[in-house]
Amino acid sequence: MRLSVSATEYRDQIRNGTVTVEEFVSKTLEKIKKVDEQIHAFITVNDDAINQARNLDKKLKAKEKVGACLGMPISIKDNICTKGIKTTCASKLLQDFVAPYDATVISRLKAEDAIIIGKTNLDEFAMGLTTEFSCYGPTKNPWNIDYVPGGSSGGSAAAVSACESIVSLGSDTGGSVRNPASFCSVFGLKPTYGLVSRYGLVSYANSIEQIGPMARTVEDIAFLMNIIAGQDPNDNTTIDSGAVDYVDDLDVGISGKKIGVVSEMMGEGEQKEVTESTRNAISKLEELGADCEEISISEVLHSVAAYYTLTAAEASSNLARYDNIRYGYDFGVEGFEFNAYISRSRKNFGDEVIRRMLLGTYVLSSGYFGKYYMKAQQVRSLIKTQVERAFQKVDLLISPTVPSMPFKLGEKINDELALFRLDVNTVTANLANIPAISVPFEVKNGLPIGIQLFAGHLQEKLLFQAAHALSKLTKLPESPI
Amino acid sequence: MTKIGLEIHCQLTKLKSKLFCSCKADYRGFEPNINICPICVGLPGSLPLLNKKAVEKAAMIAMRLGCKVPPKIGFFRKNYFYPDLPKNFQITQYNVHGPTSIGSEGQILIEDKMIRISRIQIEEDPGRLIYEGDPSKSLTTFVDYNRSGTPLVEIVTEPDFTTPKQVRTFVNILSDLLDNLGVSDTSLEGALRVDANVSIDKGEKVEIKNIGSFRNLEKAIHFELIRQESLAERGMPIPSETRQWDEGRKITISARTKEEEQDYRYFPESDVPHVLIKDQLLEKLKENMPESIISKRERYVEKYGIPNQVAEVLSTDKFYSDLFEKAHNENNAKEIANLITTDLMGLADTKEKRDQLKLKPQHLSDLADAILNNKITRISAKTAIHEIAKTGKPLSEITSELDLGRVDDESSLLNIIDEVFAEEKQAVEDAKQNIETVNYLVGKVMKKTKGKANPSVTLEIIKKKLK
Numbered sequence: 001m002r003l004s005v006s007a008t009e010y011r012d013q014i015r016n017g018t019v020t021v022e023e024f025v026s027k028t029l030e031k032i033k034k035v036d037e038q039i040h041a042f043i044t045v046n047d048d049a050i051n052q053a054r055n056l057d058k059k060l061k062a063k064e065k066v067g068a069c070l071g072m073p074i075s076i077k078d079n080i081c082t083k084g085i086k087t088t089c090a091s092k093l094l095q096d097f098v099a100p101y102d103a104t105v106i107s108r109l110k111a112e113d114a115i116i117i118g119k120t121n122l123d124e125f126a127m128g129l130t131t132e133f134s135c136y137g138p139t140k141n142p143w144n145i146d147y148v149p150g151g152s153s154g155g156s157a158a159a160v161s162a163c164e165s166i167v168s169l170g171s172d173t174g175g176s177v178r179n180p181a182s183f184c185s186v187f188g189l190k191p192t193y194g195l196v197s198r199y200g201l202v203s204y205a206n207s208i209e210q211i212g213p214m215a216r217t218v219e220d221i222a223f224l225m226n227i228i229a230g231q232d233p234n235d236n237t238t239i240d241s242g243a244v245d246y247v248d249d250l251d252v253g254i255s256g257k258k259i260g261v262v263s264e265m266m267g268e269g270e271q272k273e274v275t276e277s278t279r280n281a282i283s284k285l286e287e288l289g290a291d292c293e294e295i296s297i298s299e300v301l302h303s304v305a306a307y308y309t310l311t312a313a314e315a316s317s318n319l320a321r322y323d324n325i326r327y328g329y330d331f332g333v334e335g336f337e338f339n340a341y342i343s344r345s346r347k348n349f350g351d352e353v354i355r356r357m358l359l360g361t362y363v364l365s366s367g368y369f370g371k372y373y374m375k376a377q378q379v380r381s382l383i384k385t386q387v388e389r390a391f392q393k394v395d396l397l398i399s400p401t402v403p404s405m406p407f408k409l410g411e412k413i414n415d416e417l418a419l420f421r422l423d424v425n426t427v428t429a430n431l432a433n434i435p436a437i438s439v440p441f442e443v444k445n446g447l448p449i450g451i452q453l454f455a456g457h458l459q460e461k462l463l464f465q466a467a468h469a470l471s472k473l474t475k476l477p478e479s480p481i
Numbered sequence: 482m483t484k485i486g487l488e489i490h491c492q493l494t495k496l497k498s499k500l501f502c503s504c505k506a507d508y509r510g511f512e513p514n515i516n517i518c519p520i521c522v523g524l525p526g527s528l529p530l531l532n533k534k535a536v537e538k539a540a541m542i543a544m545r546l547g548c549k550v551p552p553k554i555g556f557f558r559k560n561y562f563y564p565d566l567p568k569n570f571q572i573t574q575y576n577v578h579g580p581t582s583i584g585s586e587g588q589i590l591i592e593d594k595m596i597r598i599s600r601i602q603i604e605e606d607p608g609r610l611i612y613e614g615d616p617s618k619s620l621t622t623f624v625d626y627n628r629s630g631t632p633l634v635e636i637v638t639e640p641d642f643t644t645p646k647q648v649r650t651f652v653n654i655l656s657d658l659l660d661n662l663g664v665s666d667t668s669l670e671g672a673l674r675v676d677a678n679v680s681i682d683k684g685e686k687v688e689i690k691n692i693g694s695f696r697n698l699e700k701a702i703h704f705e706l707i708r709q710e711s712l713a714e715r716g717m718p719i720p721s722e723t724r725q726w727d728e729g730r731k732i733t734i735s736a737r738t739k740e741e742e743q744d745y746r747y748f749p750e751s752d753v754p755h756v757l758i759k760d761q762l763l764e765k766l767k768e769n770m771p772e773s774i775i776s777k778r779e780r781y782v783e784k785y786g787i788p789n790q791v792a793e794v795l796s797t798d799k800f801y802s803d804l805f806e807k808a809h810n811e812n813n814a815k816e817i818a819n820l821i822t823t824d825l826m827g828l829a830d831t832k833e834k835r836d837q838l839k840l841k842p843q844h845l846s847d848l849a850d851a852i853l854n855n856k857i858t859r860i861s862a863k864t865a866i867h868e869i870a871k872t873g874k875p876l877s878e879i880t881s882e883l884d885l886g887r888v889d890d891e892s893s894l895l896n897i898i899d900e901v902f903a904e905e906k907q908a909v910e911d912a913k914q915n916i917e918t919v920n921y922l923v924g925k926v927m928k929k930t931k932g933k934a935n936p937s938v939t940l941e942i943i944k945k946k947l948k
Binding site: 338 | 519560568749753
């Protein structure tokens, strides 16, 4: 039995009876036991998974109705609430937090009989792009454990890459799904803002982030989107996208499609291998009949600054609730004034979180609001306009997902700005509310490189078709672990 | 010049659920922390879901106060730490970056003085802190989140008041208006809370918070003006600050200076998308809005011939004007208005008494008809109302039980009048000299009949006998 099956293959095997849910789940748990000591993709493994698998087998045997996931083991980033399983956000402040409810994406997956195999590691509150800023320690890249897996959904990417789960859900605020997908050689989608409910996603930058699927095939991404996408009465920001089947017509190809190569995301300041790889992808797409042309989105140059201003502002407010009254208990001294009491627990936030909360508090302060926050909002709306204009000319945009190859653990942890700059190609999709996917494209010197495709607002189907076409041309090895 | 402006928080107590979740909005008399959910206690991952009914109620208030209602409203976060605020920010509205609150630039006439309303905004109430005994000595602070998320509107006036009395009058009129509009029961404790901004010529603006009642509001402003004037007389500065009303000592005490004032770091709440306020919605709301107090009063005077003063009293009180509307059939409207304002209002002047009132509209209608048809006297009617209020029995039953039927047959009256003439010889002589004093004798007859005697027949007989 192979663990490296796609969701589709898994479902076929379960239906055929070649393998039982229990067999697959227990094999997956064995794999986690075997490799996770090195990789550390998981914060919590679900003890009840095997019981759930047995129950599903019984149902299958009795020919009872079973949901489309047929017990498929799925891992979930640990900032998405799961009833009865801890949701820590990799923070000391939420070490013991068990949500009394399921996020909408979780209840939809459960309704289709997916099995949550565990909760994956992340940068604390999803702030970071290496998964090194976790209070539980870093996740390592399954391709080479000396290297970072990317982040902040590094645990999810590693878990999918190392076959510790078939698919995973991450969250993407500025690239947090696509960046680790690129570093770990899996597919990762940031959907259109409002397409997937955020109910149950612990907010970091709520006007920008989305939950997104991670998988080993485009088809699996599309399959997951069929389950998790759609308007949700529990999230007023979700939009009615109509009834779209993302799996249908995946194979139509991209002949005749116009693809814009974003000039500001190519070449300059970029690792040579990454640029080469992207050029290679572009010529492959042209071979498939796509029409590629350079296109400029000049505001990309300001996107990272705007992104960090806005996300820090929102974070400073979203994380204010972790104040030692209901989270992060630190009762140290007796007799206190409440401001001192609140601040006592807040030193338990990690450095990166503290940095962003201070930054966010600063940019929202009276006197600085106009200078920073408002200006960043203006950049955001300019980016939206420029992106809309670009999509009047082309159907898709292409760029490297990350301007760099995976790097070693600790290599950039003290160089904030170098880390921030790694977001330059991904944040545009978040600021412009459009979908983008990272497609694993090459492995050089044993390390993966991903290519990013963007599509217009709610054009996920077109995006998947293009990603599918591109991925059919690649023959990538499985991760060595 | 004295300038006083108000910030009024009014709970929309007529709404069943909270502003951003479906929890019960009523927190009064409940065990702590039972009407709560992940949203109103701000659990990680929860998202606010706007109660559209609250927007409608607030829009009605805005329209009634003559405010502009923008085509699109938005929400902001007001960031500050306080243990009763579960998210450590409050979702509210804010107009600094263009009008996005439900109302702005309104006005309301108070005794010939126009008071401008600068804005009306929708926001959520925080939870409540509960102390053991004296708050300053309590070692433990408890938090009750039942109130957290209760829908509020904040009404902010321009500093158009010049005396504490005007403020009192305004707040009375405003609370009647809100009651009448069916958005709030302002008699509930904490449903209407007022902060005042007070300044005189030579000083900065001082905000007074924590004023419990309307009576104390007037007192607090009065105290604050005297305090500020006495500082000014002595040439001392009046700094901008926030002061608390100390209920026990009847003074204001400094809470914090403006330098220590919080920076609330307002920014847009994107979890609550903008709400479009369509003209059709406003039209619909206008159509269904309860009639205004002013229009009621005019109608009472013009249509039913109710005296102006009676109409004024009746129209401002929603409880009694509702009762009036249900009871009258136009013909008996004036009589019912009289019954309510002279006999009933004194009987049931508090919320508790109103709740216990057994009297139904039908009672008033029957009673007014009985008076108009000379079946009962006004004096007996008063007795009947007392009894009905307590028992709720039908008028016919009460009339016979208490023997309230009017006495107007001449022979029975004659006997009683003979008795009175025998007992009141001096008064009879006086009346013979001066007919103006005859009312004394009529009164004696009324007393003997416990108010049941027909006054006009009685007078006629007496006059006849005096001749």
